[in-house]
Amino acid sequence: MMNDGGNRIENRVDGLFNKFCINIVDGKKQYLFDEEGRRYLDAFGGIATVCCGHCHPDVVSAVVKQMNRIQHSTVLYLNHAIADFAEALASKMPGDLKVVFFTNSGTEANELALMMARLYTGCQDIISIRNGYHGNAAGTMGATAQSIWKFNVVQSGVHHTLNPDPYRGVFGSDGEKYAKDVQDLINFGTSGHVAGFISEAIQGVGGIIELAPGYLPAAYSTIKKAGGLCIADEVQSGFARTGSFWGFESHGVVPDIVTMAKGIGNGIPLGAVVTTPEIAEVLTRRSYFNTFGGNPVCTAAGLAVLNVIEKEKLQENAHVVGSYLKERLLSLKDKYELVGDVRGRGLMLGLELVTDRKLKTPAKTEIVHVMEQMKDMGVLVGKGGYYGNVFRITPPLCFTKEDADFLVDAMGYTLSKM
Amino acid sequence: MAFWGRILKRALQPARPSSDAAALCSSYSTNAPPQLPRFDHLPKPYKGPSADAVLEKRKKFLGPSLFYFYEKPLNIVEGKMQYLFDESGRRYLDAFAGIVTVSCGHCHPEVLDAIIEQSKLLQHATTIYLHHAIGDFAEALTSKLPGDLKVVYFVNSGSEANELATLMARMYTGNLEMISLRNAYHGGSSGTIGLTALNTWKYSIPQGEIHHVMNPDPYRGPFGSDAKAYARDVQDHIDFGTSGKVAGFIAETIQGVGGAVELAPGYLKLVYDIVRKAGGVCIADEVQTGFGRTGGHYWGFETQGVIPDIVTMAKGIGNGLPLGAVVTTPEIASVMAQKIQFNTYGGNPVCSAGGHAVLRVIDKEKRQAHCADIGSHLISRLKELQQKYDIIGDVRGRGLMLGVELVTDRKEKTPAKAETLHLFEKLKDLGVLIGKGGYDGNVFRIKPPMCFSKDDADFLVDALDYSMSKL
Numbered sequence: 069m070m071n072d073g074g075n076r077i078e079n080r081v082d083g084l085f086n087k088f089c090i091n092i093v094d095g096k097k098q099y100l101f102d103e104e105g106r107r108y109l110d111a112f113g114g115i116a117t118v119c120c121g122h123c124h125p126d127v128v129s130a131v132v133k134q135m136n137r138i139q140h141s142t143v144l145y146l147n148h149a150i151a152d153f154a155e156a157l158a159s160k161m162p163g164d165l166k167v168v169f170f171t172n173s174g175t176e177a178n179e180l181a182l183m184m185a186r187l188y189t190g191c192q193d194i195i196s197i198r199n200g201y202h203g204n205a206a207g208t209m210g211a212t213a214q215s216i217w218k219f220n221v222v223q224s225g226v227h228h229t230l231n232p233d234p235y236r237g238v239f240g241s242d243g244e245k246y247a248k249d250v251q252d253l254i255n256f257g258t259s260g261h262v263a264g265f266i267s268e269a270i271q272g273v274g275g276i277i278e279l280a281p282g283y284l285p286a287a288y289s290t291i292k293k294a295g296g297l298c299i300a301d302e303v304q305s306g307f308a309r310t311g312s313f314w315g316f317e318s319h320g321v322v323p324d325i326v327t328m329a330k331g332i333g334n335g336i337p338l339g340a341v342v343t344t345p346e347i348a349e350v351l352t353r354r355s356y357f358n359t360f361g362g363n364p365v366c367t368a369a370g371l372a373v374l375n376v377i378e379k380e381k382l383q384e385n386a387h388v389v390g391s392y393l394k395e396r397l398l399s400l401k402d403k404y405e406l407v408g409d410v411r412g413r414g415l416m417l418g419l420e421l422v423t424d425r426k427l428k429t430p431a432k433t434e435i436v437h438v439m440e441q442m443k444d445m446g447v448l449v450g451k452g453g454y455y456g457n458v459f460r461i462t463p464p465l466c467f468t469k470e471d472a473d474f475l476v477d478a479m480g481y482t483l484s485k486m
Numbered sequence: 487m488a489f490w491g492r493i494l495k496r497a498l499q500p501a502r503p504s505s506d507a508a509a510l511c512s513s514y515s516t517n518a519p520p521q522l523p524r525f526d527h528l529p530k531p532y533k534g535p536s537a538d539a540v541l542e543k544r545k546k547f548l549g550p551s552l553f554y555f556y557e558k559p560l561n562i563v564e565g566k567m568q569y570l571f572d573e574s575g576r577r578y579l580d581a582f583a584g585i586v587t588v589s590c591g592h593c594h595p596e597v598l599d600a601i602i603e604q605s606k607l608l609q610h611a612t613t614i615y616l617h618h619a620i621g622d623f624a625e626a627l628t629s630k631l632p633g634d635l636k637v638v639y640f641v642n643s644g645s646e647a648n649e650l651a652t653l654m655a656r657m658y659t660g661n662l663e664m665i666s667l668r669n670a671y672h673g674g675s676s677g678t679i680g681l682t683a684l685n686t687w688k689y690s691i692p693q694g695e696i697h698h699v700m701n702p703d704p705y706r707g708p709f710g711s712d713a714k715a716y717a718r719d720v721q722d723h724i725d726f727g728t729s730g731k732v733a734g735f736i737a738e739t740i741q742g743v744g745g746a747v748e749l750a751p752g753y754l755k756l757v758y759d760i761v762r763k764a765g766g767v768c769i770a771d772e773v774q775t776g777f778g779r780t781g782g783h784y785w786g787f788e789t790q791g792v793i794p795d796i797v798t799m800a801k802g803i804g805n806g807l808p809l810g811a812v813v814t815t816p817e818i819a820s821v822m823a824q825k826i827q828f829n830t831y832g833g834n835p836v837c838s839a840g841g842h843a844v845l846r847v848i849d850k851e852k853r854q855a856h857c858a859d860i861g862s863h864l865i866s867r868l869k870e871l872q873q874k875y876d877i878i879g880d881v882r883g884r885g886l887m888l889g890v891e892l893v894t895d896r897k898e899k900t901p902a903k904a905e906t907l908h909l910f911e912k913l914k915d916l917g918v919l920i921g922k923g924g925y926d927g928n929v930f931r932i933k934p935p936m937c938f939s940k941d942d943a944d945f946l947v948d949a950l951d952y953s954m955s956k957l
Contacts, residue, residue, distance in 0.1 A: 335610025
């Protein structure tokens with residue numbers, strides 16, 4: 069094990085993997101089942117990925133139907149599935165965002181987005197937000213901004229700006245003040261012109277941190293003035309999870325490039341980049357090809373997901389149940405000192421545990437304990453944040469009020485016993 | 487009636503190859519075009535959007551950079567084993583397997599079964615929870631690998647696998663420089679685009695500390711098949727272009743995108759030695775050559791008698807499922823524990839179940855031996871064709887990973903680009919979907935699903951013969 073707070077790394081790895089060993093063999097809607105057939109409430113959604121619900125019949129049948137016809141031939145030949153899905157996806161986008169590239173993951177999508185921004189602008193510098201997570205390949209590892217995810221390899225061309233974190237950030241909720249740091253970085257750290265800016269609307273891995281209000285419009289404006297493109301990483305916040313279809317919508321901005329994965333296929337390996345025809349044109353300078361990307365099965369699943377979200381009004385449900393859940397979690401905060409902060413939107417919620425509300429000392433051991441207890445009671449939640457002390461609640465969007473009550477009651481019960 | 491019956495039967499059967507090339511000359515030069523081997527499968531009637539409608543939507547929603555094969559691109563709506571069907575129900579021999587990806591065959595029942603059954607149970611929960619499928623698959627996969635190669639990382643593509651392999655090499659050695667071969671293809675993401683060494687695929691972005699060494703190309707390389715001479719270039723790059731220490735070396739054993747170029751015999755042994763002396767690790771990119779495709783061996787690197795430190799795979803691993811993997815030694819894997827490396831979709835139950843089924847099918851149906859068998863038959867027929875047509879500059883490859891390079895001048899080896907394109911179209915018209923590659927786009931890539939039969943092989947060669955005779 070390396071230094072760099074070796075204990076912390078060990079705790080994090082332990083907390084993520086070792087102490088949480090349940091054998092999950094079955095899934096249905098918002099529930100998972102272990103090898104003994106015991107049912108759990110899945111409040112993590114396979115990391116904000118299963119949006120329609122495990123093994124949703126519409127999605128499964130679309131997959132099975134397409135599998136039986138043709139699984140893979142590549143885009144070198146035509147097939148309607150990719151075209152139909154691209155059209156449907158584009159229809160969910162504002163402005164001129166209508167050209168779609170399919171990949172197999174969020175990392176691949178962000179890699180492509182970063183490359184397009186660099187090619188389009190002719191500049192190299194990318195700005196990302198501290199505490200953000202964008203992937204683990206060469207380019208995206210640079211944009212990712214938490215040391216635990218960054219290996220000791222060369223990661224040039226990225227500048228990490230102050231995190232507009234309303235809870236822990238130096239400027240509280242003053243979005244515009246944080247945005248000034250972006251200008252600072254450009255002025256003093258780059259040639260004055262940048263390739264672009266990438267951010268999540270709500271940081272996922274970073275612990276469900278909502279960007280301070282007013283931040284994104286100010287940052288976008290700064291970036292555009294420096295000739296850069298604005299990339300919205302919607303890998304976790306996209307597909308109705310936050311109660312809006314896209315996370316960036318609640319910030320009142322229109323990005324130049326949008327990346328997505330996770331919820332896009334309810335768990336099938338699929339990612340996408342959506343941008344304008346003008347920006348898309350840069351890829352014609354050379355050839356870019358993704359062998360698996362856009363295959364008929366994954367795109368059929370993606371289209372089924374969009375249909376389910378609409379048919380079952382999952383966006384509205386995320387908003388309604390999410391707001392209700394948030395309120396109930398806030399009541400936990402009123403009751404227990406350990407709960408430092410409750411935040412998020414729709415069904416992308418976070419609950420930060422601290423041992424001291426003033427100092428905001430991360431309650432690292434306590435959270436692991438609560439997580440274990442909740443699991444024993446039948447609730448699976450996620451964990452994140454730089455200190456690993458934030459509960460991440462990102463269930464399948466068919467989560468109900470009853471589920472929300474059960475989650476909060478289980479958490480409350482555990483907290484009461486501490 | 488019987489007479490016509492016999493004629494029809496003869497016409498439907500591809501000509502039997504003979505040792506006498508002259509006898510072949512008469513086969514398809516002037517007669518009717520060759521016919522597809524029989525196949526007992528009726529495609530479902532297609533009621534979806536037409537080729538034109540799909541193409542229009544693609545142009546509108548998938549960007550100008552999305553290219554396709556053929557003047558009039560094919561609307562492929564169904565697949566079964568080694569055949570594809572277009573919107574009109576017309577059958578084609580798939581000699582390219584969705585770019586060397588459909589290893590068992592389109593919609594192979596056993597693979598489909600595994601995928602569908604698992605999809606109904608659990609598609610995705612991530613590896614933060616346990617699930618048997620990933621462990622079982624990893625175990626089965628590593629049992630196919632020699633030496634100490636027993637730790638698996640599952641990812642979603644070849645690019646992701648090669649990115650991870652490069653990261654491992656750098657972390658393990660503490661060195662920066664990577665070495666790859668000119669004419670190689672390893673991916674399209676930031677790191678792998680640097681390893682890739684064909685300008686068509688390289689965008690103008692910074693691509694790190696990578697050195698591209700001379701390609702040990704027996705056909706076009708300056709040293710022919712002299713592996714020693716090419717290996718010297720690697721030493722040269724290390725001595726003069728790096729600090730003397732490197733992170734690693736990566737190579738395909740038979741270059742895929744680069745045009746089915748086999749590395750000169752003995753090359754990898756020499757280079758692996760040089761690289762290891764410089765502190766580097768050796769990465770074998772088996773994305774195209776893996777899983778028995780080369781016939782004589784399960785893995786391409788085995789044909790060169792080496793054992794790599796890291797092996798990457800994708801494409802055929804899942805018969806088309808978005809799946810990739812990196813296999814390495816426990817020693818190298820241990821450096822990855824310094825930080826957290828996580829892949830959300832990687833190792834999901836469905837892809838693991840599918841991948842595992844693929845391994846079983848390849849073994850059960852003896853696909854590796856089959857590739858050796860059909861491959862050698864195909865090579866010998868192609869070589870006979872080479873004697874007949876000057877335009878065939880080179881026939882190469884192993885098993886069902888073959889290449890046919892077309893040149894307008896055998897001495898100069900001038901790439902026959904236009905002719906290749908023309909024949910490419912003609913083959914499609916005859917019902918053969920072949921692949922294309924090489925730096926000049928003048929190499930036919932023959933890499934079908936591994937259930938390709940002798941009759942398919944004969945049909946392919948006959949179709950080539952027929953089209954070439956009309957040139």
